[in-house]
Amino acid sequence: MSHTVQQWLQTARQQLAQFVPPDEASMEAQILLMHVLSVNRAWLIAHATDNLTDMFIPKVESLLQRRLQGEPVAHILGSREFFGLVLKVTPDTLIPRPDTETLVEAALEKINGRMRVLDLGTGTGAIALAIAKHAPACEVVAVDASASALAVAAENAATLQLSNVQFLASNWFAALHASKFDLIVSNPPYIESNDPHLQQGDLRFEPMSALASGVDGLQDIRQIIAQAPDYLHAGGWLMLEHGYNQAEAVQQLLHAAGLQQIQTLHDLGGNPRVTLAQRQTTE
Ligand SMILES: C[S@@+](CC[C@H](N)C(=O)[O-])C[C@H]1O[C@@H](n2cnc3c(N)ncnc32)[C@H](O)[C@@H]1O
Known part of the structure; x- marks a missing residue:
């Protein structure tokens, strides 16, 4: 099934909101999609009604499932920004x-x-x-x-x-x-x-x-x-x-x-x- 950027974000947000506060759910959905598409937030806004390319959907869905199992976003992405620096993060x-x-x-x-x-x-x-x-x-x-x-x-x-x-x-x-x-x-x-x-x-x-x-x-x-x-x-x-x-x-x-x-x-x-x-x- 095809999704626009906006539709995917909305569905992901609803699922995530079952265990994180709504503003975090919204941000996390965006972060996962930005990571898979290698784009920034401005791109997501400008391309809200674009259809997501089929090859990206299984990738972002698998990240979303990991997050829904509780895995921290920083572990899924392998990094976290701190004081303007992008730092590698691992379970160690x-x-x-x-x-x-x-x-x-x-x-x-x-x-x-x-x-x-x-x-x-x-x-x-x-x-x-x-x-x-x-x-x-x-x-x-x-x-x-x-x-x-x-x-x-x-x-x-x-x-x-x-x-x-x-x-x-x-x-x-x-x-x-x-x-x-x-x-x-x-x-x-x-x-x-x-x-x-x-x-x-x-x-x-x-x-x-x-x-x-x-x-x-x-x-x-x-x-x-x-x-x-x-x-x-x-x-x-x-x-x-x-x-x-x-x-x-x-x-x-x-x-x-x-x-x-x-x-x-x-x-x-x-x-x-x-x-x-x-x-x-x-x-
Ligand atoms: C709360 S984390 C802080 C990590 C990092 N400084 C930060 O702020 O993100 C505490 C760190 O102390 C380290 N640590 C715990 N016990 C220690 C010890 N006895 N000697 C040296 N480092 C220790 C842990 O391995 C961990 O990396």
């Missing part, structure tokens, strides 16, 4: 989230000149690569405990031709020895291990090691904050993404670690999402 990596752009913006505000920056738990390389791209004089070190995530991150750096990032396998700071940094950023795992959301939506398809962090969700944040001062230059900054309800606990941990100028920033949805603190400026 967290899918970069728009909320994390708040952390990148805060980092870029603190950076001036040739700073040394550390990204702990780099995943696809999202934060490290966004910083490397927008602060090209910086030297960025990006670590992860997952060798397969690091391989994806290194591939993303090569594709984006960003050579000011070095990737390292490390359990948080363990492989960094005596290195010191001007800025340490991290979006660590911070979900409570028994949170039912881990069994829902896209989270079911992402690595548990990228998401969950002990019964209170703070196990990794606690370890990072306790060790960070040893790896910061005097006056250096630590910036952490955390859950919407964790700001107070993170502030207390930063205070207990002797860090100063503690401040929490909100994401685009208005949730407290990033907390930063400074190592004292004189030894």
